[in-house]
Amino acid sequence: MSTILIIDDDDQLRISFEKLLTEEGYTIQCAPSGEAGLRLIRAQVPDLVILDMRLPGMNGLETFQAIHKIEPKLPVIMMTAFGTTETAIEATKMGAFDYILKPFEIPDMLENINQALEAGRFMRSPVGMNATPDDASGDAIIGRSRPMQDVYKAIGRVSPTNATVLIRGESGTGKELVARAVYQHSTRANKPFIVINCVAIPENLLESELFGYEKGAFTGASHRRVGKIEQASGGTVFLDEIGDMPSSIQAKILRLLQERSIERLGGRETVPVDVRIIAATNRDLEAALSGGRFREDLYYRLKVVTIWLPPLRERIEDIPQLTNYFLSRCAAEVGIDNPGIMKEAIATLKSHSWPGNVREIYNIIQKALIFNRGAPVSAEDLAQAISDRGQGAINDNESGDEAIRRWARDALNSKTTDNIFDACVDRFASLLISEALTVTGGNRSRAAKLLGLSRPTLHSKIEKYRLKFETSVREE
Numbered sequence: 001m002s003t004i005l006i007i008d009d010d011d012q013l014r015i016s017f018e019k020l021l022t023e024e025g026y027t028i029q030c031a032p033s034g035e036a037g038l039r040l041i042r043a044q045v046p047d048l049v050i051l052d053m054r055l056p057g058m059n060g061l062e063t064f065q066a067i068h069k070i071e072p073k074l075p076v077i078m079m080t081a082f083g084t085t086e087t088a089i090e091a092t093k094m095g096a097f098d099y100i101l102k103p104f105e106i107p108d109m110l111e112n113i114n115q116a117l118e119a120g121r122f123m124r125s126p127v128g129m130n131a132t133p134d135d136a137s138g139d140a141i142i143g144r145s146r147p148m149q150d151v152y153k154a155i156g157r158v159s160p161t162n163a164t165v166l167i168r169g170e171s172g173t174g175k176e177l178v179a180r181a182v183y184q185h186s187t188r189a190n191k192p193f194i195v196i197n198c199v200a201i202p203e204n205l206l207e208s209e210l211f212g213y214e215k216g217a218f219t220g221a222s223h224r225r226v227g228k229i230e231q232a233s234g235g236t237v238f239l240d241e242i243g244d245m246p247s248s249i250q251a252k253i254l255r256l257l258q259e260r261s262i263e264r265l266g267g268r269e270t271v272p273v274d275v276r277i278i279a280a281t282n283r284d285l286e287a288a289l290s291g292g293r294f295r296e297d298l299y300y301r302l303k304v305v306t307i308w309l310p311p312l313r314e315r316i317e318d319i320p321q322l323t324n325y326f327l328s329r330c331a332a333e334v335g336i337d338n339p340g341i342m343k344e345a346i347a348t349l350k351s352h353s354w355p356g357n358v359r360e361i362y363n364i365i366q367k368a369l370i371f372n373r374g375a376p377v378s379a380e381d382l383a384q385a386i387s388d389r390g391q392g393a394i395n396d397n398e399s400g401d402e403a404i405r406r407w408a409r410d411a412l413n414s415k416t417t418d419n420i421f422d423a424c425v426d427r428f429a430s431l432l433i434s435e436a437l438t439v440t441g442g443n444r445s446r447a448a449k450l451l452g453l454s455r456p457t458l459h460s461k462i463e464k465y466r467l468k469f470e471t472s473v474r475e476e
Helices: 011-023 034-043 058-070 080-091 108-123 144-160 175-184 203-209 247-259 287-289 296-302 318-334 343-351 357-373 379-387 400-414 420-439 444-451 453-467
Strands: 003-007 027-031 048-052 076-080 097-100 127-129 137-139 164-167 191-199 236-240 261-263 271-272 276-279 305-308
Touching: 003 011, 003 034, 027 034, 034 048, 034 191, 048 058, 048 108, 048 203, 048 453, 058 076, 058 080, 076 080, 076 108, 076 191, 080 097, 080 137, 108 191, 108 453, 127 175, 137 144, 137 175, 144 305, 164 175, 175 191, 175 236, 175 276, 191 203, 203 247, 203 453, 236 379, 247 261, 247 296, 276 444, 318 343, 318 357, 318 420, 343 379, 357 420, 420 444, 420 453, 444 453
Parallel strands: 003 027, 003 048, 048 076, 076 097, 127 137, 164 276, 164 305, 191 236, 236 276
Antiparallel strands: 261 271
């Protein structure tokens, strides 16, 4: 569960904030001054700080600078009134995640909090290389095959440089993990890492999200706004799904790569920026070039260094290692002992074509484990999971309630854990959320509405169960 520290001298605002965010599933700490907030951070670093600009004693900018020295990767959201907007912008350029104007809309603040927590997790959660099942608690790139050895070498060689990196591969091959690994092994590892999904943000908002805007640039632009590229000053920007980027914005990314500068929307001032660009796509860029959907000059600017991620069907020899790693990880997630896997089950996995690549094998292992009764995973378990039937599925002659009762009886008889109630709740919740994300194409807003959860609560559960999903539609 994520911990958020609120630093504000307004007693009523802190109380309201604490109530709101506690209901959203966060653990909340409060401090009435910068000095008190720093003491809490030194005792235990939270996952996010929400910091007011006007404070008694140390002001917000001074407090932010002190926080940044303690933990450079700790995301900080500034709260400011119109009169201190320029100071908040200055803090953002120095590394603050973002700033919110008072009074603010609660949905906007919750969305900002969600994004900041995810950015903090990306920056602070290391990506392991070729981890073992005994070390399956975090994210890792798995495989010992020759194609994966080439990937590791490429990460090692390009990370210490400032070269632009283009990561290519099919959906589910782990492009985001490679981008994070490059960032974490770079000289910019203590600077911001900003992720922009080029298809998750509506086209009419993507430009202002990336480059910011000036006051009066459009209706509702009541103040200057710094974009994500400026926020990442000194750090790294990961442009995911760049093959789907609108052509109008491609030209501005080209200018960024060529001139290391941007212009805010509605502005005439050239703003110099120091960021490293890592981009990723599953698209056939060469076909997009031929079809006029992708700029040729941007294509060559991006592919200074290209890292190709092989599809799983081209590294079948990695399947046993991936399977054992995901078995250990999924078992830990649902609170049961790792039951292991039968040899013939591994053969079943090796014979599958894996159109969804590593993400698909993770989902299959998770499904098989959820419906398994604690015995070693068999070939039949996997065949049912792959065909999306699974143990406990509802047949034509069985009601939904009876199917759930049968699944519960199987779990009670399996005796796989002492705390069977929490284990069953977690296993069912994990499956339910996974299916909601599948139904909505990975759209968290729609999945949250479908489940009757707030988006931050859904996000915390996605983190808890370490669910992976493919975003195929734009976020609302």
